[in-house]
Amino acid sequence: MSGRRQAVLLLLPCLAVLTGLFVLPQALMLAASFGRRSVFGGVVPDPTLANYLRAVEPLYLFILAKSVALAAATTILCLVVAFPVAYWIGLRAPARFRSALLVLVILPFWTSFLVRMYAWIYILRPEGLVNLALGRLGLPALPLLYNDFAVLLGQVYGELPFMILPLYASLEKLDRSLLEAASDLGAPPGRTLRQVTIPLAAPGIVAGCVLVFIPSLGSYLAPDLLGGGQTIYVGNLIQGQFAVARDVPFGAALSFLLSLTVLGLLLLFRRPLQASREA
Amino acid sequence: MPGQVPVRGAVQVQRVSKTYGDVAALRDVSLDVRPGEFLTLLGPSGCGKTTLLRILAGFEQPDAGEVLISGRDVAGLPPHRRPVNTVFQHYALFPHRTVAGNVAFGLEMKGMPAADVAERVARALDMVRLPGLGDRRIDQLSGGQKQRVAFARAVVLEPEVLLLDEPMAALDLKLRKEMQVELKNLQERLRVTFVFVTHDQEEALLMSDRIAVMSRGRIEQLGAPDALYERPRTRFVADFLGVKNVLEAEVASVEGGVARLHTRGGLQILAADDGGYRPGTAVAIGVRPERLRLDGTEPAGESGPLNRLAGILDDELYLGDRTDWRINLGGETVTVAEGAAARRERRRGDAVTVVLPGAAVLRLEGE
Numbered sequence: 001m002s003g004r005r006q007a008v009l010l011l012l013p014c015l016a017v018l019t020g021l022f023v024l025p026q027a028l029m030l031a032a033s034f035g036r037r038s039v040f041g042g043v044v045p046d047p048t049l050a051n052y053l054r055a056v057e058p059l060y061l062f063i064l065a066k067s068v069a070l071a072a073a074t075t076i077l078c079l080v081v082a083f084p085v086a087y088w089i090g091l092r093a094p095a096r097f098r099s100a101l102l103v104l105v106i107l108p109f110w111t112s113f114l115v116r117m118y119a120w121i122y123i124l125r126p127e128g129l130v131n132l133a134l135g136r137l138g139l140p141a142l143p144l145l146y147n148d149f150a151v152l153l154g155q156v157y158g159e160l161p162f163m164i165l166p167l168y169a170s171l172e173k174l175d176r177s178l179l180e181a182a183s184d185l186g187a188p189p190g191r192t193l194r195q196v197t198i199p200l201a202a203p204g205i206v207a208g209c210v211l212v213f214i215p216s217l218g219s220y221l222a223p224d225l226l227g228g229g230q231t232i233y234v235g236n237l238i239q240g241q242f243a244v245a246r247d248v249p250f251g252a253a254l255s256f257l258l259s260l261t262v263l264g265l266l267l268l269f270r271r272p273l274q275a276s277r278e279a
Numbered sequence: 280m281p282g283q284v285p286v287r288g289a290v291q292v293q294r295v296s297k298t299y300g301d302v303a304a305l306r307d308v309s310l311d312v313r314p315g316e317f318l319t320l321l322g323p324s325g326c327g328k329t330t331l332l333r334i335l336a337g338f339e340q341p342d343a344g345e346v347l348i349s350g351r352d353v354a355g356l357p358p359h360r361r362p363v364n365t366v367f368q369h370y371a372l373f374p375h376r377t378v379a380g381n382v383a384f385g386l387e388m389k390g391m392p393a394a395d396v397a398e399r400v401a402r403a404l405d406m407v408r409l410p411g412l413g414d415r416r417i418d419q420l421s422g423g424q425k426q427r428v429a430f431a432r433a434v435v436l437e438p439e440v441l442l443l444d445e446p447m448a449a450l451d452l453k454l455r456k457e458m459q460v461e462l463k464n465l466q467e468r469l470r471v472t473f474v475f476v477t478h479d480q481e482e483a484l485l486m487s488d489r490i491a492v493m494s495r496g497r498i499e500q501l502g503a504p505d506a507l508y509e510r511p512r513t514r515f516v517a518d519f520l521g522v523k524n525v526l527e528a529e530v531a532s533v534e535g536g537v538a539r540l541h542t543r544g545g546l547q548i549l550a551a552d553d554g555g556y557r558p559g560t561a562v563a564i565g566v567r568p569e570r571l572r573l574d575g576t577e578p579a580g581e582s583g584p585l586n587r588l589a590g591i592l593d594d595e596l597y598l599g600d601r602t603d604w605r606i607n608l609g610g611e612t613v614t615v616a617e618g619a620a621a622r623r624e625r626r627r628g629d630a631v632t633v634v635l636p637g638a639a640v641l642r643l644e645g646e
Binding site: 181195199 | 369374432
């Protein structure tokens with residue numbers, strides 16, 4: 001019985017924070033999502049499903065699908081870029097350099113994400129660094145900014161550390177003698193990677209994918225700054241409802257639709273997630 | 280090919296050196312392992328035995344020298360293309376695979392059809408006395424079972440040479456003794472060349488056809504267990520194989536097959552000359568504790584000179600089946616091992632006569 005009391009006491013601060021800062025606001029948002037927008041941007045408590053019906057109109061579903069595609073592309077690209085980096089830091093680099101290399105991975109966090117996005121604008125804009133270099137080489141300038149490419153680039157750049165760190169954590173603790181054993185038993189490097197390294201790193205891969213995919217789905221800063229309003233994702237859409245259109249009920253409905261999408265996708269991938277956790 | 284000497288399972292190590300930073304792990308090591316032989320690399324940690332094994336497996340490349348396996352130079356061959364398999368110290372079993380999945384791994388890599396794999400795996404598990412455990416997860420196995428799986432996983436591939444890196448180190452004493460006998464029997468049945476690494480001299484003596492005692496990157500002595508035990512050549516080998524009494528001496532004279540020695544502590548000892556004593560030179564000698572007697576009787580069947588040394592019982596180390604007495608001989612202290620029966624008759628402080636047969640004196644090389 002005292003064990004249960006201890007558990008309650010230990011969890012109390014967390015429960016208080018979550019109740020005050022997550023559960024209550026979410027409940028308010030849920031209530032708002034069933035309300036109606038007043039003329040001045042307030043919420044009229046007039047139970048209706050209109051906001052949800054509007055949210056599943058083809059136009060908005062298309063934006064949601066595009067966001068899922070962006071998040072998926074971000075996740076896959078991050079995985080492809082991060083895996084070799086994490087593999088090298090965790091398994092190949094001399095142990096004494098590992099901490100320093102990890103500091104390099106998280107070094108971008110020392111600056112605000114906003115500032116880093118402006119740095120990308122500086123690099124990608126028509127008269128930016130890349131195009132300047134191309135011009136010097138006598139090559140035509142490329143339209144690098146304010147399109148889906150720029151958004152994806154910004155997303156991958158921003159989320160990369162969140163993929164590298166969990167991958168590193170699982171690769172670094174991988175028993176190297178297992179890799180030697182695979183090789184000893186006749187597995188060429190590629191098959192060792194597929195049959196031993198990746199299955200054993202699966203928890204880290206899953207953690208990294210979840211950590212990258214979910215924030216990417218609702219991201220609005222990179223689409224806003226690097227997409228330049230030329231391209232709209234669900235994050236910008238929601239932000240727009242609250243900040244620009246002042247349609248809180250519709251924004252809230254879109255938010256819950258997004259949450260339901262995340263939940264649905266997690267359920268869809270539940271089995272592979274569980275399988276990897278057991279491994 | 281008719282007429283050609285069969286070399287399957289032979290290993291030749293020729294003048295191999297390996298350095299890590301400024302630490303020489305192996306210095307100019309040469310070794311011939313005969314086909315079907317159980318050869319043990321014995322030595323303390325850091326002696327180079329594991330490095331040599333890893334070079335045979337292909338995990339490390341020698342800085343100099345050659346390695347031939349079954350007559351073929353394996354320089355530059357990666358581990359997965361060598362005809363050898365390894366039983367790792369901590370087994371290195373794949374935690375994401377079942378017992379059968381582990382044993383099947385190498386066969387799958389060879390592209391063997393699934394039905395054949397299943398049959399070979401079942402036979403291998405029978406051989407290591409784990410029938411029906413194929414579906415178990417690795418974390419459900421005991422230490423001894425893991426060791427058997429690791430062994431099955433390696434031998435199922437029918438390697439030309441099996442490399443074993445202290446496979447017993449993680450087992451408790453009783454289980455280790457059982458596994459030693461079992462492994463030795465399996466090796467005799469399979470007739471596969473074993474290169475076995477251990478730091479446990481008893482294990483080495485029990486299991487090996489030949490033992491290579493290693494120290495500081497060199498092979499100090501290579502020989503059959505009894506030859507090594509009876510006639511350790513160097514001080515290091517003697518010490519490692521339980522020759523507890525090592526004395527510094529000077530050779531006073533050599534006459535008629537008897538060397539007269541003066542130890543640093545002032546004892547006069549007669550030793551049977553093995554042809555290596557030179558008058559006027561310093562020499563180290565070793566005597567096994569069990570070759571010394573305290574009961575005053577002369578050992579039967581010993582020829583040659585006999586030493587009788589007066590001393591005082593200083594201390595006892597009770598070891599169950601025997602007792603190690605520390606005897607103060609004036610300037611020297613020696614250890615004498617005696618059977619348990621004699622223990623009741625003696626007490627600390629007793630004056631005793633130590634009988635030392637001259638034939639039991641081992642002349643040792645090395646500083």
